[in-house]
Amino acid sequence: MRGDGRQLVIDTGQEPEADGLDVHPDREAEVEDEASTEAPTVESIIGVVRPIGGDGAPSSTPTGQEQIVDGFSDCPRRRLRKRLHAMKRDADGLFLTLTYHETDPTPEECKADLDRFWKRLERKFSGISTIWKMEPQDRGVPHFHLILYGQSFIGAPLLSKIWHEVTDETSHQHRKSGVDVEERSVNEDGKLQAYMAGYMAETYDKWPGAEPGDPWAETGRWWGCKGRKNLPWAEWDDSRIYLEQHEAQAIIRQLLTEWEVDLPDRVVPPSLCICTRGDPQDWIDEHLPV
Structure with a gap:
């Protein structure tokens, strides 16, 4: 998570199976389906709350006719x-x-x-x-x-x-x-x-x-x-909260159900980036069973 920002990522360690789906709750926290660009690691196989996309810096955006x-x-x-x-x-x-x-x-x-x-x-x-x-x-x-x-x-x-x-x-x-x-x-x-x-x-x-x-x-x-x-990017914290893969999937599924996100049957995004209203650690303490 970004302890100095307001972001954390719940990741199941799976390959993306819902690319292009626009996933988020219509409330204070924002959830966006995003697939990790990192190569699979031993840690990611078991499911972990972890950063996506290295230092978080955005890729270039097409301009003009593109x-x-x-x-x-x-x-x-x-x-x-x-x-x-x-x-x-x-x-x-x-x-x-x-x-x-x-x-x-x-x-x-x-x-x-x-x-x-x-x-x-x-x-x-x-x-x-x-x-x-x-x-x-x-x-x-x-x-x-x-x-x-x-x-x-x-x-x-x-x-x-x-x-x-x-x-x-x-x-x-x-x-x-x-x-x-x-x-x-x-x-x-x-x-x-x-x-x-x-x-x-x-x-x-x-x-x-x-x-x-x-x-x-x-x-x-x-x-x-x-x-x-x-830009004053908040750094990703080194500490990781390890979950069993099925636990990470269950948490994601529960959040999407609570936020009334309409997804195809059996489709669960492999990761969710959550923008919290307050401190991300407070959000973890309230929502994650760890």
Whole structure:
């Protein structure tokens, strides 16, 4: 498990038999079916709570024509939530919102604005990183939410000035308040992760109001990371909790039944990555018979 984050993995040591199934509970904890990329080991044969994917760093994501995105569905929402809860709960950070006031950018233009904004921040503040999320405003124009790691304070006037300069906005109002820095948003026990999760409850099959041929009919990615190498990943703990394989399978089956996940008969995912609301050890003490 990630003791400094909010993740643990229940693994049966089996080969994947349910690839492509989108498994999760619709509640505070997130469960996602994920097959281990590690070679089978003696330990994995008996079933174990253990990490998946080495240090947890994500693989590269296709861009451009290789990945056409037209909405924000349950699957990317859960991947974003999983990424957030893989971060250290005590990592310094800020919660920012970048807005547009008068302009109505295309998906490509707003992503370019975000990229220029981030490059200017990187030049001023070394070692920073961010997880960002795009959302529609009421008038259909995008805005961005960011968890910015590596700084516990950056003045809102400076951030607004930079954001204003990289957009096509001309109003004094935007120059003054185009960026909102939430009060008391310094990360404490994962507060930023939980706070940003509050903005992810709603999913979108398509951009609100977008019709075929509209620039927003293909939105591109709704979330991502910048300064990836500096993200404060919580390390996987070395300690492992060993279970008999049938015990691990029974626990997974019980959780999926409790969370009312609809799976084909006799199909049990070989592993579940669980993002807990509180300390993962508390979750283990409550749910695992060990």
